[in-house]
Amino acid sequence: MEKINLKVRETKLITTGIYGVVRNPVYSAFLFVFTGALLFEANFLLLLLPIVYWGFLTLLMKKTEEKWLLREFGEEYAVYCREVNRVIPWFPKRKS
Numbered sequence: 001m002e003k004i005n006l007k008v009r010e011t012k013l014i015t016t017g018i019y020g021v022v023r024n025p026v027y028s029a030f031l032f033v034f035t036g037a038l039l040f041e042a043n044f045l046l047l048l049l050p051i052v053y054w055g056f057l058t059l060l061m062k063k064t065e066e067k068w069l070l071r072e073f074g075e076e077y078a079v080y081c082r083e084v085n086r087v088i089p090w091f092p093k094r095k096s
Contacts, residue, residue, distance in 0.1 A: 013073045015080050022089040023081070027057050031087060057087060 018025045035050045069077045084090075 011072070013069075013076055013080065015084070020084065021091060023084050023086050024057075024061065025089075027087050028089055031057075054087060061086060 022028050031050055031053060034053065035047070038046045038049060066081070073080075
């Protein structure tokens with residue numbers, strides 16, 4: 001248990017590092033790996049699967065994880081959601 005980030009132990013929202021680029025990096029990794037594997041199959045019909053996966057994840061996260069995080073962290077999480085994408089990594093604009 002010693003390797004757990006101190007912010008997690010203190011129940012603080014982590015918005016730095018990879019979480020400053022994407023809210024769910026593990027889901028992003030799966031999406032990219034599966035899309036790459038499907039490209040090797042050269043079956044373009046199968047490329048619909050990542051879109052279905054993304055849609056399923058979006059619904060699942062909105063109804064479970066994101067509701068809980070909003071209750072837990074309130075406005076801090078709401079602001080974070082407006083600035084950082086759910087599954088598709090994106091480098092946010094630097095605040096001036």
